[in-house]
Amino acid sequence: MADTHSNAGAIWALGVTQIIGYGTLYYSFSILAxxxxxxxxxAVEWVYGCIxxxxxxxxxxxxxxxxxAxxxxxxxVMSLGSIGAAIALAVCALAGDMFMxxxxxxxxxxxxxxxxxSTAFAFLAQTxxxxxxxSITYLTLIAGFASTIFWPLTSWMLGSLEWHQVYFVFAILNLVVCLPLHLWLSRFARIAAARPVEAVATQPPMSVDNRNFVFILIVLGFSLAGFVSAATLFHMVPMLGLLGLGxxxxxVASLLGPAQVASRLINMAFGKDVSASVLAVVSAVSMPLALGTLALSAPSTFGAAAFAIIFGLGSGLFSIVSGTLPLAIFGKDGFGKRLGWIGLGRLGLSALAPFALSVAxxxxxxxxSLWILAVAGLLCVVVFAEVWRRCRPLGQKVLAVNEPTSPVLRQG
Structure with a gap:
């Protein structure tokens, strides 16, 4: 029971740092740009070129x-990252030209x-x-409120502060809220490491020969999803304005956060027996469906709301799948670095998204532009459908996710 309570405390602490992290480092940019x-x-295109x-x-x-990690x-790693985030946001606040x-x-x-x-998921896998x-599902449930909080908050702050001052406030939040919580989580991790090792193991749900290729597919799938997501999220508010929403x-964009949370609640209630590969396909389908809905219905406020909800539902599932899919297939060993390689592919392709959509x-x-993004979303569906097909023969039934496979399980 004590372990359960301490785990819950760690998840809540991580949730707060993820809300502030995503809000200050990611979601606020589309409002400030x-x-x-x-x-x-x-030109605003150059600002998006920076991102x-x-x-x-x-x-x-x-x-x-x-x-x-x-x-x-x-x-x-997260403790050092909090200091780095505060310094980075302070540099943005002091910027007097495009180069700075x-x-x-x-x-x-x-x-x-x-x-x-990525690092938060690695922390949960370790502890x-x-x-x-x-635990990853619980964390994404809490962190799903980042956009709902920080889009309106950033707009409200711009009503009385300059953008330089907004960045200073964000730097302070990372330093005085996130850093102490991450330091406490470091202590929690040391306590967790002293617990007895669980006598269970993970069996990858596919043959070893296929694992490298499946990992390549996973990197490609998340890269395509990252491209569509980055393009949409960085431009969501101004794009809705261009479509006549004013x-x-x-x-309307703020509906994204509650939709993300709702999808995670639904998954928690009804998705216990649904494999991560199936969830990946479902979340991928939501992207072209949402973008097509917006393109066909604009400038309808109702259609835009449907777009935000559908996109948010899929985005919420993707946040879960980005941690659970590689964990279910490959296990805990090297999990942080594996997420890092997925992040390299995802962010590498996402890097093109804000500037490319701004130009488009x-x-x-x-x-x-929405239809082009929808096509990229359809390609993502195809990739994750192939991952799901290759996972089907042995299923996704994971015995556990935190220890190396025992010889008995390898033979059985």
Whole structure:
């Protein structure tokens, strides 16, 4: 019982840091970008070009960050990441030209590799044992409120503060809230490491010969999903404005967070026996479905709300699957580094998304741009459908997720 309570405390602490992390390092950018472009006297496409370069830098460092989490513990890595996030946001706040802002954004994405989901999932795999997959679901349930909180909060702050000051506030949040929580989580991890080792093991649900190719498919699938997600989320509020939603766009976009949470609640209640590969297919289908709904219904507020809800439902499942799918297939060993390689592929392709969609919105308009994203979403469906097909022969029934396979289980 004590372990259960301490695990719950760790998940809640991680949830708070993920809300602040995603809110300050990721979601706030789409609100701040137009103001930054005006203040720095550059086209908004150049501001999105900065985030594209920064995402690429974050992707390149992800495998290294994951390896550090495996070797030294994810809690310590996140503690250092909190300091890095505060410094990065302070650099953004001090930026007086595009070059310094670009430097700040690169630092933001480098810090993100140490504090966001990949490292948080590695922490749960290291500390919650056979409950890791369930713990990941609980964490994503809490963190799903990041966009709901930080899109309106950032807009409200811009009403009385300059964007420089907003970034200073965000830096302080990472330093005075996230850092102490991550330091406490580091201590929690040391206590968890002293617990008795569970006498259970994981059996990968597919033949060893296929695992490398399946991992390549998984990286490709998450890369395509990351491209569509980054393009949509970074441009959601301004894109809804271009489609005629006006001021209602930000409140429509805020439906994304509750939808993410709802999908995770549904998964918790009814998805216990649903394999991670099936959830990956379902979440992938939601992307072209949502984007097609928006393209066909705009400028209907009802259609835009349906888009935000459907996209949010899929995004919520993707957050779970990004941790549970590789964990279910490959187990705990090297989990952090494996997530890092997935992050490299995802962020590498995502790096193109904000700038590419910004250019597309100006060149061909919002509706054709939405259809292009929908096609990328369909490709993602095809990839995860193949992962699911290759996982089917032995199923996805995982005995446990935290210890190396015993000789008895290998033979049986």
């Amino acid at each position: 137009p103001v930054i472009a005006i203040d720095l006297s550059v 594209s370069l920064a995402l690429l830098a974050g992707g390149l460092i992800s495998p290294w960050a994951g390896g550090l 495996d070797r030294h513990g994810a809690g310590q 802002f670009l430097a700040g954004m690169i630092l933001v994405e480098l810090a993100s590799a140490f504090v966001l989901y 919650t044992g056979s409950r890791a997959q369930r 001021a209602a766009g930000i409140w 919105l100006g060149a061909i308009g919002p509706k054709p």
